[in-house]
Amino acid sequence: MFRRAREFGPAVLVPFAWTFVLVAHLEVVSEYTVFVAHVVMGVLLAGFALTGYGDMQEGALRVWWTIIVVGTVVTACGAIGLRLEPSNASLLAVALFGWMVLPAVGFVDTGRRVHAGRWIYALGTAGCLVGAALYAGGLLGALEELRFAGLVLVGVGQTAGILDAAIRY
Structure with a gap:
């Protein structure tokens, strides 16, 4: 069951995360709630990187494992930026733009390696x-x-890629 959660969890967590980012930008949730979300996401990412290490050492999975590890650091930047008084805009930008761009590296690499569904990546x-x-x-x-609009586009693009990967591969 744990392996299944690792395989399909991202397909649920990615759209959830971007929906949460949209809600946070609309100021529906407090800054403290966003901080807690960063901590939870950081723990999940670190756990995913540790438990997935053995299965993610070749090909596209190696690239995605590296993205997860770097993303853990990016997420920590966001958490730290939210705890500073006042919030540190530079660290928050690292977290937001980091997660906007990091998956693009994985999509380019995955798209180069696959035939079916290349257009989705x-x-x-x-x-x-x-x-x-x-x-x-x-x-x-x-x-x-x-x-x-930028956040919606990022969320939809990343959701499409991760859903295809979870279902097809």
Whole structure:
């Protein structure tokens, strides 16, 4: 059962995480709740990296294992940034943009290795990168709608890629 949770857990957790990010941007949840979410996610990522190490040492899985490890550090940056008074915008940006872009690396690598569903990984990559660009543009122009659209695009792109990987492979 634990192995099954590792295989299909990300397909549930990725869309949940991006939905939570959207809710946090709408200020529906408190900053402390976002901090707790970072801690929980960090623990889950570290546990996933430790328990998946033996199974994730070759091919695309090796790339994804590395992304999980780097993502654990990125998530810790977000948690630390939220606990500083006032919140540290640079550390929060590392966490947000890190998780927008890191999966794009895995999607590019996975897309190069597979034949069936290659287009899904191209869409996942595009969702990550275009979504991050839209979000950054929204920050520069102080356009909340653009930031929201960027987050939705990242979430949809990453969800498509992780769902395909969980179901197909």
